[in-house]
Amino acid sequence: MGLITDIRDSISRSIASLFSAEDPKRIGIYGPPNAGKTTLANRIARDWTGDAIGPESHIPHETRRARRKENVEIERDGKSVTIDVVDTPGVTTKVDYTEFLEHDMEKDDAVRRSREATEGVAEAMHWLREDVDGVLYVLDSTKDPFTQVNTMLVGIIESQDLPVLILANKTDLPESNIRRIENAFPQHETIPLSALEGDNMDEVYDKIADYFG
Amino acid sequence: MPHQCTNCGRAFADGSKEMLSGCPDCGGNKFQFHPSETDASDDPDPSAEPPDPPAPESSVARTVGSAAATVRNLVGNSGTGAPDPDPQTPEETPAAPTGPESRSAPEANLPSTEDTAQSNARSEVVSPDEIPTGGWNPTDDTDAGSPDAATLSPNGSSTETDTGEERSAEDAGEDRPDLTELREELNDQFESIKVLNPGQYELNLMELYDREEYIIALQEDGRYTIQVPETWHE
Numbered sequence: 001m002g003l004i005t006d007i008r009d010s011i012s013r014s015i016a017s018l019f020s021a022e023d024p025k026r027i028g029i030y031g032p033p034n035a036g037k038t039t040l041a042n043r044i045a046r047d048w049t050g051d052a053i054g055p056e057s058h059i060p061h062e063t064r065r066a067r068r069k070e071n072v073e074i075e076r077d078g079k080s081v082t083i084d085v086v087d088t089p090g091v092t093t094k095v096d097y098t099e100f101l102e103h104d105m106e107k108d109d110a111v112r113r114s115r116e117a118t119e120g121v122a123e124a125m126h127w128l129r130e131d132v133d134g135v136l137y138v139l140d141s142t143k144d145p146f147t148q149v150n151t152m153l154v155g156i157i158e159s160q161d162l163p164v165l166i167l168a169n170k171t172d173l174p175e176s177n178i179r180r181i182e183n184a185f186p187q188h189e190t191i192p193l194s195a196l197e198g199d200n201m202d203e204v205y206d207k208i209a210d211y212f213g
Numbered sequence: 214m215p216h217q218c219t220n221c222g223r224a225f226a227d228g229s230k231e232m233l234s235g236c237p238d239c240g241g242n243k244f245q246f247h248p249s250e251t252d253a254s255d256d257p258d259p260s261a262e263p264p265d266p267p268a269p270e271s272s273v274a275r276t277v278g279s280a281a282a283t284v285r286n287l288v289g290n291s292g293t294g295a296p297d298p299d300p301q302t303p304e305e306t307p308a309a310p311t312g313p314e315s316r317s318a319p320e321a322n323l324p325s326t327e328d329t330a331q332s333n334a335r336s337e338v339v340s341p342d343e344i345p346t347g348g349w350n351p352t353d354d355t356d357a358g359s360p361d362a363a364t365l366s367p368n369g370s371s372t373e374t375d376t377g378e379e380r381s382a383e384d385a386g387e388d389r390p391d392l393t394e395l396r397e398e399l400n401d402q403f404e405s406i407k408v409l410n411p412g413q414y415e416l417n418l419m420e421l422y423d424r425e426e427y428i429i430a431l432q433e434d435g436r437y438t439i440q441v442p443e444t445w446h447e
Contacts, residue, residue, distance in 0.1 A: 094416070
């Protein structure tokens, strides 16, 4: 009697794990502010679902709440990979409303944006702890990748044993320096792209299917 | 070639004082440590080096890799409490400077073997004419990053009175008696987010990541809303 119960439990556990393995992987798009995370999220969502995820802006901290697009089905080589894309707020160690004043923003709006951006960083870190199965780490390839934020975030991602792809974005800009990003994170694969122009997205999708499929 | 500018690749001799005022070539202020024993082919003439970024196997990679490993170890130890099977050697931590602030603490953990150039750089004061004009000013960072919470004025412009600091502090206290107190309480309890001024925050990413509960809403008066894990309800 006990044996049969054990076997039944064991079978139902196996079935449960079988189904959970087929759940879409939740892929977090992380990186510092203004790296092009939302532009990439929108590019992926538009390419495979026709919808966008959120508004893009050249003003930092436009994304202040994590946004999710579920069941994005990416087809590669006759196979399809389904992921949930989570666009997260840019992670930083300092938020200062005066930065937004330079973008012709009123002080009250700038202070509010600053507060929301800070909440957004807290949310992004929380998602990283609890809710993502893999990470697309987006960097602006015209900027210096040797920063405390990048080192710390990539370190945390590695500590979680999460699969991660480093995306060197903004290759359409003349100052783009892919090599510098490859050097900063040699332990991970770096893929150059321009999310804005859609350059090299095929390789991005190939790698997403490889890493998160 | 113990140090190298991460921006242009210029190399500096160990203990070089040139670095202290930023890279003379590009003005960069980040340098990676490059132990001499790992680089057999030192180029004595820095100007002859091409500004190309170093190869992936170079110490840039190792430097960031070791910094990332440090974070990984920290997270691994604090998250699981499990012993780290591969503890880093003590020499690695000071060998991974990733920001300008790392230059300001040379006194910590002095290495036992220090050559003359290092001791020279540590003991001597750089004369003003050695510092290039327009270079990095060490007071910029330290002054900007330390606003005093006690000087905050909740009324904004109310500090124009010339009756002294105590007076304006009392005025502020009458309007919003516990504003500063609340903010300090927030800072004390949540080292993860420091409210410097309304709209100005400093975030401790490690703390934010480590906390099981997380701050979902901040208010300028220092109040906050947190979400606690479901297991806390039991």
